[in-house]
Amino acid sequence: MANLPDRARAVIIGGGVVGCSVAYHLTRLGWTDVVLLERKQLTSGTTWHAAGLIGQLRASSNMTKLARYSAELYAGLEAETGVATGLRQTGSISVALTEDRKEELFRNAAMARAFGVPVEEISPAEVAARYEHLNIEGVRAGVWLPTDGQGDPANIALALARGARQRGAVVAEQVRVTGIPRRGRRVTGVDYDGPGGPGHIACEAVVNCAGMWGREVGRMAGVNVPLQACEHFYIVSEPIAGLEPLPVLRVPDECAYYKEDAGKMMLGAFEPVAKPWGMAGIPENFEFDQLPEDFDHFEPILEMAVNRLPMLAEAGIHTFFNGPESFTPDDAYHLGLAPEMDNVWVAAGFNSIGIQSAGGAGMALAQWMEDGSKPFDLGDVDISRMQPFQGNRRYLIERATETLGLLYADHYPFRQKATARGVRRTPFHDRLADRGAVFGEIAGWERANWFATDGQDRDYRYAWGRQNWFGNTAAEHRAVRENVGMYDMSSFGKLRVEGPDAEDLLNHVSGADMSVPAGRIVYTQFLNERGGIEADVTVTRLSETVYLVVTPAATRLADQTWLRRHAGDRRLVITDVTAAEGVLAVMGPNARRLMQAVSPADFSNEANPFGTAQDIELGFGLARAHRVSYVGELGWEIYVSADMALHAFDTLAEAGAGMGLTLCGMHMMDSCRIEKGFRHFGHDITCEDHVLEAGLGFAVKTGKPGFIGRDAVLRKRDEGLQTRMLQFRLSDPEPLLYHNEPVLRDGEIVGYLSSGAYGHHLGAAMGMGYVPCAGESPESVLASSYEIDVAGTRVAAFASLRPMYDPKSERVRM
Template identity: 85%
Template sequence: MTEIPSRARVVIIGGGVIGCSVAYHLTKLGWQDVVLLERKQLTSGTTWHAAGLIGQLRASSNMTKLARYSAELYAGLEAETGVATGLRQVGSVSVALTAERKEELFRNAAMARAFGVPVEEISPAEVKERYGHINLDGVKAGVWLPTDGQGDPANIALAMAKGARQRGAVVAERTKVTGITREGRRITGVSYDGPDGPGHIACEQVVNCAGMWGHQVGRMLGTNVPLQACEHFYIVSEPIAGLTQMPVLRVPDECAYYKEDAGKMMLGAFEPVSKPWGPIPEDFEFDQLPEDFDHFEPILEHAVNRLPMLADAGIHTFFNGPESFTPDDAYHLGLAPEMDNVWVAAGFNSIGIQSAGGAGMALAQWMEDGQKPFDLGDVDISRMQPFQGNKTYLADRSTETLGLLYADHFPYRQKATARGVRRTPFHHQLLENGAVMGELAGWERANWYANPGQEASYAYSWKRQNFFDNVAAEHRAVRENVGMYDMSSFGKIRVEGPDACAFLNYVGGGEYDVPVGKIVYTQFLNDRAGIEADVTVTRLSETAYLVVTPAATRQADQVWMQRHKGDFNIVLTDVTAGEGVLAVMGPNARKLMQAVSPNDFCNAVNPFGTAQDIELGMGLARVHRVTYVGELGWEIYVSSDMAQHAFETLYAAGRDMGLKLCGMHMMDTCRIEKGFRHFGHDITCQDHVLEAGLGFAVKTDKPDFIGREAVLAKKESGLDARMVQFKLRDAEPLLYHNEPILRDGEIVGYLSSGAYGHHLGAAIGMGYVPCKGETTAQVLASSYQIDVAGVRVAAEASLKPMYDPKAERARS
């Protein structure tokens, strides 16, 4: 019987592959008093029935790094622990049945090269050479990843559990967590019911690795962990004569993958409309769900055609087992926003085996250092909004997210389910004028505007989509006349109290001891001078500031400030929903503002970077003279009760001026022409603020702020990389992000963001280029190309904004 201690440094809840990995990696870092509690047996939830696919390529460089680490770890576990992981590097073939999927696969192949993953684009004939059993009907091309593999999921978990035990961890099975004790924002202890009866462990940290139970365990711990269990299907054939080791085959256009295992063939499905499942029975352990052959049959019909040998092979096993899926198909990792010592590693969206090693390593290092080891924004639990824990929302969204894993991953693709939760005050007015909505953090936002008679919906493609000309017209309006767009979804956090100025001067890199009405563009830095937040800060009074953040990072930015509050006498309040915000931008923006308000908008009264209270129509507003599109303009903040009146007033006054309603896509195309950074893409917690080209926003003459020493050290040592803006010399290709950057014929990096520059007349990209010891002239003297789906396209490079480099238009 396992003896459970009364105290622990950390309690890990859940003994699947993720919990075992976290325990393994914490003990590897030297942590003592590590306790893992599993309600039934290790691996008995989802891990035991996982397919065990281990792919190397993920959607970002850091996620790819973690997947690669998993494969390398599993390869060495048997020698360390004596437990065989069954790891085989069999490679994988993915095939395209449409031209659009071919472009996606070839873009992924280019991305793989940028991330250092071996890859090869292959013809249909070469697909057949690597996978002789396939029927090539409809196959247009493929991609070969030789380092992909497969393994034994349960043994991988058990090997890591054994490794953790060997270094002193306590792993207790049949021990269910029943409750917690709590003081403020910290868990102080965990209660359990085990084989010897109930008990309690006093602890310093808790990690929620409860898999499909993660949502309810999260609630017990006072945290929000949005995930939903769904039915997930595969079949295993009877033994097939002559079947030998094969690569993994993926046919995403038929929602299917194929894996050879001990002379049998496994066919797995990612059906377009999935089936949420729950509640989970109390006695659930190594269980499966009832068969639903009707649900699986369409995929099986395609499979029998794609692999004719399946037509003669009997079905040995029809398996339906639950797995957990998150609202955005990215797993949850990190410190829960609601608590200061509750960590999460859950919701792995059917990629738990290939992710577990890397995720456990990253989380353990984060717990050890108190900060992320590198950018984990894709999976940071802080990205989730509070409402996303709603069970009705989760069930609705999960019907789509499972299938999206194998759907076409078109740029700008919007979720179709669980929509309409958060709406700005202008929502219906925008819809009445042709707005086509996208969704971000639950907010419905106008992304572009359809013309009269045009269908107000997306027609997705990797080429020019149906909104391309619409966005071009919106772009021209902002560059040449005046446009208006809704920014209400952007986060608004009030920082108030007698220490507000001192607190912001500590947590941020800028100088905030400024006159009332002054706006400061700034970053919150970590100890490495990486960028944790990219915000504007407006001084509203002697003791109050407004911090404006991207919509997706409002919660993360507020939590960052909360965790660095210390003894500062301040209060933080989310006021996002209290004000609607309309941006009026373009050369004629001042003319429109003067038509709706008696206030003075001249440079002497309201210069760039200042705010003022105004009358607007019959109401009141506050205007901020800033821009994210590089033009003269104002962001107009108006209380929600007067928001619709403000819209009506501005829209009526602008009609005779040719005012054009614009969307978020326009904002992105304009900002990239101006070289403005996009948080989460161009700037992250691992990007040094000086290498990002944002040193102008950091005031090192301040005596003490987070990241100051790292800024000074970088100034002394010099830059290792610089953010460069690129313009393709060919006007036809499109850029999105992750396209490889070639310098003098060699891959040196990848684009962090990309969009079409309608004014500049070609696609624009931004990305970091290594430059240690180099001058500006040396960086720019090179020849640059961007790899677009395998085609190298010549590019012009610039370290200054290609549009209005002196920012004269915004200050006019």
């Protein structure tokens, strides 16, 4: 063991491929006082038995960027460190056995083109030509990714560790972390026990790369790292005479992947119902360990595999392997600065893609630690997306039985998790359920996504085309556009910012001016120093010293953390009051008529103009009516304390019965907002999207001094925009858009859709997306012809910079 220092700039806990990558990239940025502590030997947890598949296409542009970086990094590591990584660019083939899977693969291929990843859709005959050993019975099509490959997982990690050592890092094995002392919102160091006895390293930052131990290490540091180990199975055949190198093969419809390695075949599985492991904790002596074989569990996969790859029937099984890997509640890994502490970082929970992700994840985290801000949008994996309850052990065990299998399940749009449901329910949940609500889940909240009609099954029937609720949402959409609809917004985050310096903080973090009278509602973004969008919120001034910040449900914790980290020594308190109030949105041309039927308050434009809130009587109770809209219609969001929430619902429902009030769901809200061109945070606007290029300059008041991002906004105004957010509508009413479909301008791919939905009023699928425009006028951008690539078919699209629905926003001000 290396001699351990008593101080370090960063201590990394965990010596798998991810911890080694973080150490490597920190030292490459010039951090010399980096210490990596491994409880046993490097790679002895999960890395050593990983399959080593290195695919480059992921579900978003930035995740693809990180995967491609990993492949490029590993290709050069041997020359730098002298450690062979075994990297081979074999290419990969994924095959579809159903029409639905073919659609998914072809949509992925289109996405690959948008992300710059080489890809080719291939016929069954072409699949057979590239993989002669495959039984192509039932194969509908395939996708060929020529730059995918495979490598030696342990040696990749050891090469990264050597590279870190060469630049000054201390990498210590057989050192177990026993405690992480804290003072306030910062850890002060790490206690350990090693061959020389116990010790302590004072440090400025701790990085939790502990893999399947990540949850327990997180708790030592006071942070939530939701992950659960599951058993993961594969077999390796005896040597097969004459077997030549082959591409990686994935047959997701049979839950299987295949890899040729040194003349043997490996068959791995992502079975639909997984087996969580280590529920009572991982044994202290776990090191390069295997779990007991469970042939009965694996046998259905093997039977399909022997049919699909007949050579396996002749080859003996050399190894039946069962080893644990960690999985997260949403199958995305955890990366970034933990929201509970200000110097605890996390890179853990890699869901069987640790090798292909480690290089990019280590690079991104190291750059984040160096700069103090994310290098680009990492919202897919940012640890702050996890809710506190998701660290619950029982929740993780149940959810993990599903998430492993979801890696190879059909990735249908709107697919809902089936396990560990019902954790968070709004006050209106049972009322909505009684009236036909079909619920989806986000951040643990059960939300009514659509309403079934009498006699209709209350389940999703998943498909890539029109799903069974398409007509239901069309009717809900029509009600909001033509009459009046009501939907539950209680799950949206509500942050009460209260104190003498509340105005000062909100003016500092917001692009808009918060120095407004009580009762005013301000739409704004929290900007970073680059002018990127960290949060998209409305802020209501309730009194001289109290504001209410309303955020998307999934980003409440991240937005609260952003506020807290910028509060400094200001005199204020930030409180999550999401559960304290139920919220009903009443929207549509007849919304005012309904509100007047339940309350004596004045809802006229003169007394309650758009962008204002007022306290009202509602039925026999009290509420607060916010006149805002995310659907582009006249309407109010009604905030009512949880104790009076059901009374408010019953009062509105009874009064609305005679005027055709329609209960609506989140799918309706999304289809209405995209017609209106309203941006969706996390898709259309992220931390790397400049507020001006997102078309939100109207919400930024540069006359206000001293707010974060002001200089970047002024620079962009001087320099000109590099991209513009456009709204698209397909010319053909049949195809559907979701997101990531390539955007073609005059025949050339120039970007991809950041979000998509069906515009029921406008009669076609719609999308939002950025298009390069350096040196161009808006007129020039719109003069081009545009197409959207839908699963390989180019569909003509109309493009607009202004909302295609109600471009002057006259309807919200009726």
